[in-house]
């Protein structure tokens with residue numbers, strides 16, 4: 508779509524699935540090179556309980572690792588697993604030289620304190636980037652930590668589409684620790700594909716539309732289907748939709764469909780770039796998890812004095 512009387516192209520879709528595929532292919536090459544030096548990046552995922560959505564995510568993470576030539580293990584534990592037993596699994600993985608990345612699938616059963624589990628993971632193996640050490644490193648701009656996969660994936664999408672962020676007004680809607688806040692930490696840095704002027708909105712923000720209307724880039728991560736509508740954005744905006752929401756839909760075989768936080772149909776014609784849901788941000792999360800695991804393996808190998816070619820948290 509090209510708008511009349513302007514050179515700006517509108518309605519371009521950011522193909523997260525294709526970009527994630529490229530990253531995974533690049534990682535497979537990196538993994539093969541590491542294998543020549545005797546290093547096989549290993550990711551361990553712990554799943555507690557039998558939440559079906561979590562089981563699907565975990566299976567796709569393990570599959571993606573194997574496909575890239577990495578070592579992937581899933582530890583499935585019953586819902587009644589004690590916090591102490593879970594901590595012991597984490598400690599064993601911290602000590603396991605074949606494992607470079609550890610991910611404990613959230614949410615955990617209520618009787619387990621997630622914070623205690625996250626803090627028990629060796630920060631050098633914290634490929635989810637949720638350990639306070641990695642959260643702090645990201646905020647102060649130290650590049651040897653791990654950024655959480657979903658916001659890192661968003662930054663990578665922007666970079667690979669050539670969406671300049673420097674000096675741009677970037678409005679993030681949502682302030683969770685897994686998306687909104689680390690997204691802010693990434694984009695506010697004095698770094699390539701960052702240097703944005705960042706506003707973080709949340710449920711207490713007065714007049715959300717007043718913020719989103721002046722944004723060059725809007726990143727929606729609220730879990731509210733269709734929250735962002737065309738009247739809330741300016742022409743030419745870049746829209747990244749992190750939301751994954753189930754809405755009832757009798758027309759679909761499953762009785763529901765997956766939508767984002769953005770009213771895609773109305774916003775697309777006025778946006779210069781927009782991510783779809785599904786196949787936008789979602790596939791990037793797994794690709795970045797793999798990327799973090801390969802980095803963890805190279806950083807751990809480098810610390811041991813072995814060869815290392817992929818240590819920086821570079822993007823694109």
Ligand code: NAD
Pocket residue numbers: 657680681682683684685686687708709710711712715728729730731734749750751752788789792
């Ligand atoms: P969360 O529930 O932890 O946080 C939601 C945030 O949105 C809160 O900060 C809240 O203040 C804000 N919010 C809610 N309603 C609002 C409103 N009306 N106006 C402004 N702000 C509002 O959610 P989360 O874990 O950050 O996830 C957000 C969405 O992203 C969910 O749909 C989730 O499924 C999805 N998600 C996708 C991926 C992925 O891989 N693509 C990863 C993580 C989360």
